Amino acid sequence: MDLSYILNELGEERENYFNAISPPIMQTSNFAFKKVDDLRKAFEDEMAGYLYSRGINPTVDILRKKLAALDGAEDCLVFNSGAAAIFAGILANVKAGDHIVSVKAPYTWAQRMFDSILPRFNVSTTYIDGTDTANWKRTTKDNTTFYYLESPNSWDFALQDIKAIAALARSKNIVTMIDNSYCTPVYQRPIEMGMDMAMQTATKYIGGHSDTLGGVLSGSHAMIKKIFDSEYLNIGSGIQPFNAWLLIRGLRTLSARLDRISRSTRQVVQFMKQHPGVESVIFPLDESFPQYALAQQQMTGACGLFTFVLKTTKMESVARFCESLQHIMMAVSWGGHESLVMPKCSGIQPKDFDPGNREHRFVRMYVGLEDPEYLVADLEQALAKMS
Numbered sequence: 001m002d003l004s005y006i007l008n009e010l011g012e013e014r015e016n017y018f019n020a021i022s023p024p025i026m027q028t029s030n031f032a033f034k035k036v037d038d039l040r041k042a043f044e045d046e047m048a049g050y051l052y053s054r055g056i057n058p059t060v061d062i063l064r065k066k067l068a069a070l071d072g073a074e075d076c077l078v079f080n081s082g083a084a085a086i087f088a089g090i091l092a093n094v095k096a097g098d099h100i101v102s103v104k105a106p107y108t109w110a111q112r113m114f115d116s117i118l119p120r121f122n123v124s125t126t127y128i129d130g131t132d133t134a135n136w137k138r139t140t141k142d143n144t145t146f147y148y149l150e151s152p153n154s155w156d157f158a159l160q161d162i163k164a165i166a167a168l169a170r171s172k173n174i175v176t177m178i179d180n181s182y183c184t185p186v187y188q189r190p191i192e193m194g195m196d197m198a199m200q201t202a203t204k205y206i207g208g209h210s211d212t213l214g215g216v217l218s219g220s221h222a223m224i225k226k227i228f229d230s231e232y233l234n235i236g237s238g239i240q241p242f243n244a245w246l247l248i249r250g251l252r253t254l255s256a257r258l259d260r261i262s263r264s265t266r267q268v269v270q271f272m273k274q275h276p277g278v279e280s281v282i283f284p285l286d287e288s289f290p291q292y293a294l295a296q297q298q299m300t301g302a303c304g305l306f307t308f309v310l311k312t313t314k315m316e317s318v319a320r321f322c323e324s325l326q327h328i329m330m331a332v333s334w335g336g337h338e339s340l341v342m343p344k345c346s347g348i349q350p351k352d353f354d355p356g357n358r359e360h361r362f363v364r365m366y367v368g369l370e371d372p373e374y375l376v377a378d379l380e381q382a383l384a385k386m387s
């Protein structure tokens with residue numbers, strides 16, 4: 001399906017709403033019925049029609065059609081956050097006594113679920129270096145039912161060989177889920193590579209303007225129906241109609257924003273690579289990246305997120321660099337219009353800072369929609385103030 005068709009037309013039945021170009025926000029909690037029989041049918045299968053907006057809502061449906069098509073999936077659900085999508089996708093597919101294999105250092109709230117919530121229900125998790133497919137096989141036990149991937153990882157950008165891991169999982173009846181937030185389905189298509197579920201935060205590139213949260217979980221009809229009937233309705237964290245409308249609006253420019261951002265990012269990466277204040281740059285589509293070949297094989301592009309390692313021995317220098325930026329802001333998240341930095345040392349106590357540990361000198365940068373020259377100038381003056 002054409003990307004342009006998905007973003008501009010798919011799911012939009014304009015003749016039903018005065019041929020308005022922009023779809024209506026169906027800000028309603030419930031839907032009325034004329035016949036008892038129809039109401040009974042709606043109770044029997046809440047996913048099949050409009051009953052109550054915790055389940056299905058027309059504005060959200062437009063978004064679902066577009067996002068499922070974008071993923072090349074049969075269906076999808078849209079949640080109020082990426083974290084909720086992760087929660088539902090995992091919870092729906094594990095039971096007491098099960099074992100999960102996950103990439104090490106997955107997204108914070110996936111890890112929190114594995115470490116704090118699931119052990120209460122006797123579900124255990126083994127973290128592995130997912131870059132070596134043999135590790136997945138080696139740590140799989142008789143009770144392993146779930147593989148959790150995140151490729152690239154959003155800090156060190158470690159990749160997994162998605163096709164190989166999907167094939168391994170299929171041969172052992174293991175359910176697979178991948179966090180595809182970094183690439184979005186525009187640059188990487190995990191469902192087509194054999195993953196059972198693809199998750200992405202819609203807060204980042206789908207919304208694109210740092211003004212709403214959302215999360216997407218795509219998969220087969222059967223998988224999505226299973227999750228809808230239980231976790232989705234129970235957690236009650238389906239996206240609200242207004243936020244769904246913001247995401248539909250974000251989708252209009254998704255391709256244009258990604259084009260611009262991926263080009264600017266290469267320019268900013270090139271600048272940082274040659275700067276004497278920078279030890280190295282970690283970016284999956286740079287030749288220096290250890291898994292560059294795999295990145296080229298399974299990704300058709302990279303987004304605006306990369307990490308650089310500052311050349312310094314002092315935490316104060318990392319702080320001085322970040323605090324000297326005039327335009328690039330310091331904040332969590334990414335995927336919006338605005339460029340951001342996030343120093344890894346903000347997550348550790350100052351007394352624990354170890355310059356020998358290069359991770360402590362990581363600064364993750366997100367390149368937004370500004371002119372790349374504007375960003376480079378800001379980085380250059382802040383690097384000059386570092387030492």
Ligand SMILES: *Cc1c(COP(=O)(O)O)cnc(C)c1O
Binds near residue numbers: 080081107154182203
């Ligand atoms: C932000 C993010 C999420 C979670 O999304 P929210 O919408 O913030 O809940 C998941 N995975 C990755 C890689 C992210 O960057």
